[in-house]
Amino acid sequence: MSTLSVPLTPQLEIEIDRMVKNGVASNKAAVVRRAIEKLVEDEAVNAVLLAQNEPTLKGDLRKLMKKIR
Secondary structure, three states: OOOOOOOOOHHHHHHHHHHHHOOOOOOHHHHHHHHHHHHHHHHHHHHHHHHHOOOOOOOOHHHHHHHHO
C-alpha cells in the first residue's frame, strides 16, 4: 500500500477529526480511503447513467450498416 501526502484545508481536517471521533472510521486514513472509494463508486454510477442515455441501434445489422454508409 502506498502513502500519499495531501494538503487539507483546516475545515476538511476538522471534518475528518469529527468523523473519527464519532466512530465513522477508526482513523483519519480510513476516512480518506472511504471518501475515495465513495467517489470511485459515484463516478462508476454516473458513467452507467450516462451510457444509458446514449442512443442505441436495434434491428437487422445489415440494414443498419446500409443506413450508416
